[in-house]
Amino acid sequence: MNKSNGEVGVLGAETDRVNRLTRAMITEYGEWGSKISVGEVQQGMYDDILDFLNFRIETAESCLILADNRKTSDALGLNRSLLEHYLLFMLICRGTKFFRLQDLTSLTSGQFKARLAEEQEQLRIRQSEGEVSYLEVRKYRRATRHLMYVFEGLKDREDPGFIVPIHYFHFQEFRPDVMRLDNEDYFQYYKHEPETIAALQGHRDEAKLSYRHYLSYEALLQCLELNELVDAATIARIEAHYTFLGQFLHPTHNAARSLHDRDNYHMGGTSVGIRQPYSEVANLLAALYTCYVVAGLIEEAAGLIENAPTKYISQAGTEDARALTGSVADQFPYFWFLFNDPPLYDRFNYCIHHATDDELTEWGSYANVPKDRVPFDQHIYNHLKSALGGWSNARCGVYSPPVQ
Template identity: 55%
Template sequence: MLMCRGKKYFQLRDLSEEKLTGGQFKARVAQEQERLRELRREGETDCIEVKRYPRAKDRLMYVFEGLKMKDNPDFIHPAHLVHFQEFRPEAMRLKDENYFQYYQNDKETKKVLQGHVDAEAWRYKHYLSYDALLHSLEINGIIDTNINARIEAHYTFLGKFLHPTHDAARDLHNRRNWHCERTSIGLEHSYSETSTLLASLYVSYLVAGLLDEAATLIEGAPEKYIANAGTPELRKAISRVSRDFPYFWFLFNDPPQYDRFMYCIHHVDPEDVRSWGGYSNVPVVDVPFNQHIYDNFQRSLNSARTTLYSYQSPLPGMQ
């Protein structure tokens, strides 16, 4: 998303040496904001915003829009594309002195190489690390607080398998509470149909998201590069995912019927539900995301009924 739509980037100013108090730092921010307004009125800066950098208490963040192409200033080249293409993790993490070298570097060369290490570490910390990506998505207006919470929940759930967590895989198997007494590798019972479906939905939504980014980039390209985007069929395929599988709540789609149903049962006055014409019409911004990804998804596949409302499974034959 950031490599395609990340039009805003930032630069930092370190004020740690000034040892400002909280009040003094707030006053400095206000001072810099007023100065920016004057510079913008005079047309002497491309900076569009200045504020405290949220990931460090003693740094100012200057936000810019760019990188702009000289021959077409309306078309912006995302800074994250540059950072992704130029990032060299080996330069950041691997010190030459710990590995085989044909010859020892002199002091001047070591100083230059250390500069490369520092630059790559800065690039990773502020632009490519997980927290930095979330921050850049936010300043570009791609995510808000609610979407950030969904990212954190999905990231944590999937991270249990990327970084093996005890019993995480067991929870996705049939008869997950069954333990055998003999030594074996792996579990005797297969993954459940629910977990297989969930994995398929993750793949579907992720691929649709990637295709959406590609289509949007092509459609917004200058005419001299792409005169006809030719994306209608692709758009039709992309839209099928959220339309055909609305019962999986990912990042940018509306809450499924089950989550609306559960929210109205536990948190909404029945009179309000009636005024909306049923729980399906609850304001989507009010429905909180359920952090328990697998268990909530599993429950949503079964029909449910209360004295007030009934919920129908999205899958044929599921009761």
């Protein structure tokens, strides 16, 4: 496999192009509110959810400011925060299923299996008789010997068709200080009575359960899967992107250095960062993350408003926003994020290393590799470097650089 290198200036121009689209989406988002027509009834949930998104768009703008000032590592770290909010926002907008747990750790493993089978059979009978109080019962994977009862989202008594995702409430009510800090360790104006201490401990326990089962990163993945918003392959991509971006948020040796030109050259002394510039590939990568996450966030909000009952929202006004967000994957298909198809480079690379001659003949071109056959490459930065180059292979043909 032979490589032909592109020019640095070309990548800089591509980064500017990505950022222009991101800024266009942010501008349109700011104008979108005036295009939404409220129906005959004001539903505060929609205002609350858009308020959540307002702050995420502010974070995205901060990512652009950091990138403009060549603080690429910090831009990537802030994109990790943005990605986590995006996962939560999907559930706030579309997470119509929730669960409750029953702790059966007092049972033996055999007794637990028998109890699970019994509960599943009872549910089957109730469903056949038309008595459905919950959708499913299964083993909870994140704790030993717990049953998980799956329910359809919280319904309005006056409007049963209107379902409010439970993450809407968990996010609003969660307070990290209640979960992590014991009042007895800090200044108090007066000593609490035993009853008050017990009540505060109860609040801490509730906060811990809410975080553990609904708001932690692992819980978000489980809830996304429960609501069929992601599959196993998408979760693998989320894990790879989340882990990569986390290097720039949490202490990780040489994470920022590795993004620089001549990163193995140590000059010594003191400076703000290091003297070598960030590579153009790293700058482009930070821009692509912000662009794709902004598009995803706006699309979630657009879908929520579009699907709102007409008595709440009579006109969604999403046409202009949809035109911009829908163009992201078309304009920058070489970056494989969460929900777009495998890029041409990944199909090309798969063919080189895994496709048989018969398969290549059947497909006609590496571009026609079935997308479910192509695995994601976890090495985000180096993979983008390779995807931006030009390559040739005797069996599979020529892969041309996507940015020229």
